[in-house]
Amino acid sequence: xxxxxxxxxxxxxxxxxxxxxxxxxxxxxxxxxxxxxxxxxxxxxxxxxxxxxxxxxxxxxxxxxxxxxxxxxxxxxxxxxxxxxxxxxxxxxxxxxxxxxxxxxxx
Numbered sequence: 267x268x269x270x271x272x273x274x275x276x277x278x279x280x281x282x283x284x285x286x287x288x289x290x291x292x293x294x295x296x297x298x299x300x301x302x303x304x305x306x307x308x309x310x311x312x313x314x315x316x317x318x319x320x321x322x323x324x325x326x327x328x329x330x331x332x333x334x335x336x337x338x339x340x341x342x343x344x345x346x347x348x349x350x351x352x353x354x355x356x357x358x359x360x361x362x363x364x365x366x367x368x369x370x371x372x373x
Contacts, residue, residue, distance in 0.1 A: 267326055268304070269363035270333055274321040276356040281319040286353060291348070300332020301325055301353060307348055333362065 276284045292304050309320035327333050346355070 267328065267341065267365060268330055268333055270325040270327055270336075272323045272325070273359040273362050274323070274356055275318050276352075277320065278315075278317060278319055280352060280355050284356065285321070286322065286349060287348075288323070288370060291344070294327075295336075295344065298336060300327045300336065302327060302328055318340070319372075 274284075274288075288306065292306060296299055296304060303326045305324045306308065307322040307324070308324060327336070348358075
């Protein structure tokens with residue numbers, strides 16, 4: 267299992283519209299090969315930011331090969347949709363988290 271994390275900073279003026287679009291976008295990605303699940307988070311800021319809202323989407327994929335395929339075959343078109351609709355209104359940072367160790371709570 268691999269986590270593909272997308273960190274989004276979106277202008278408050280369009281945050282509601284962006285979140286609505288994001289839900290559709292995430293559902294679409296979950297239909298692609300290798301995507302297992304996703305969680306969408308709102309970052310609770312330490313200090314109020316009247317200009318921006320931060321969101322994080324954590325996608326879980328079954329393998330690094332699935333991520334590589336997504337980035338090669340699907341990502342350009344998926345990213346273009348966001349740029350077409352919200353150009354200049356958001357910023358994205360992405361990272362890949364590969365598991366090192368999994369720890370479970372002792373019962």
